[in-house]
Amino acid sequence: MKSLDTAQRLETSILSIIKGHDKTIRNILACMVSGGHVLVEDNPGTGKTTLAKTIAQSIKGTQFSRIQFTPDLLPSDILGVSILNQKTSEFNFHPGPIFTNILLADEINRASPRTQSALLESMAERQATIEGTCHRIDGMFFVIATQNAVEFRGTYPLPEAQMDRFTMQCSLGYISPEEESSILTSQNDGHPLDHHQPSVSFDEVQDIINAVADIRVSDELKDYIVALTGATRGIEDIQLSASPRASLALMKVSQALSLFEGKDFVTPETIQQLAPDIIAHRLVISPEAKFNGLTGRSIVEKIIEQTPAPI
Numbered sequence: 071m072k073s074l075d076t077a078q079r080l081e082t083s084i085l086s087i088i089k090g091h092d093k094t095i096r097n098i099l100a101c102m103v104s105g106g107h108v109l110v111e112d113n114p115g116t117g118k119t120t121l122a123k124t125i126a127q128s129i130k131g132t133q134f135s136r137i138q139f140t141p142d143l144l145p146s147d148i149l150g151v152s153i154l155n156q157k158t159s160e161f162n163f164h165p166g167p168i169f170t171n172i173l174l175a176d177e178i179n180r181a182s183p184r185t186q187s188a189l190l191e192s193m194a195e196r197q198a199t200i201e202g203t204c205h206r207i208d209g210m211f212f213v214i215a216t217q218n219a220v221e222f223r224g225t226y227p228l229p230e231a232q233m234d235r236f237t238m239q240c241s242l243g244y245i246s247p248e249e250e251s252s253i254l255t256s257q258n259d260g261h262p263l264d265h266h267q268p269s270v271s272f273d274e275v276q277d278i279i280n281a282v283a284d285i286r287v288s289d290e291l292k293d294y295i296v297a298l299t300g301a302t303r304g305i306e307d308i309q310l311s312a313s314p315r316a317s318l319a320l321m322k323v324s325q326a327l328s329l330f331e332g333k334d335f336v337t338p339e340t341i342q343q344l345a346p347d348i349i350a351h352r353l354v355i356s357p358e359a360k361f362n363g364l365t366g367r368s369i370v371e372k373i374i375e376q377t378p379a380p381i
Contacts, residue, residue, distance in 0.1 A: 149192075
């Protein structure tokens with residue numbers, strides 16, 4: 071299958087730079103080709119920014135933008151602005167960095183809620199309304215947002231509506247001592263990204279995106295997905311449950327991950343593997359339950375255990 075060969079070449083290219091996170095990288099790539107967005111929350115220095123740059127550099131012909139979120143960042147710094155042309159006495163629109171294929175929103179929680187919300191429309195509808203005019207974002211549009219998991223001073227927690235726009239939340243974590251040693255060796259003479267060459271073309275990635283829709287999801291598995299997300303709506307400790315957007319995201323990313331695994335159909339195991347990353351961050355847990363150590367991920371894992379999977 072041509073799309074499988076392309077997916078494997080892309081994955082191999084990224085794994086040559088990012089060590090020790092094979093499963094997470096495959097999930098993030100599945101999120102990308104399914105049309106979703108990912109929030110990577112982790113400690114400083116674990117490779118979040120490098121991952122985004124590696125994905126962009128591995129795809130020939132792709133456009134990549136990076137926004138460093140700071141407290142003084144304005145929505146116009148993201149979306150763009152109209153500037154008066156004194157020769158023609160007309161306003162010309164200058165698009166902002168959001169008009170790209172892969173967008174790195176670095177330390178997104180450092181910007182004000184007003185600026186964070188500038189991303190909402192673009193992430194959900196692939197468009198931006200600026201000064202009353204709707205501007206389409208054509209082609210692939212993938213947001214990789216990062217945030218520091220340990221530092222909270224000078225940050226603004228992402229609102230629930232923003233969290234729901236992210237298809238997946240994951241972390242990279244620390245790698246094994248052997249893999250860390252190999253990173254030290256690989257950077258003796260500079261960063262490997264300086265010599266990294268694209269492994270696939272932009273058109274080939276579009277072919278993968280088109281092929282995802284052909285991965286079969288049975289009616290029984292669709293009911294299973296709905297049962298998993300629906301189970302979050304009857305738990306007393308949850309103040310905000312998973313929306314239908316979560317069900318749709320779980321189905322689409324499961325299709326994409328199945329493609330990367332060389333299958334032309336989705337299995338219950340694939341859904342169970344992805345469900346914590348796709349559902350947990352959308353849940354708002356009551357303060358009492360948080361104090362008792364309950365997390366969104368632990369709730370989803372328990373739901374998976376208690377919900378019968380189709381055979």
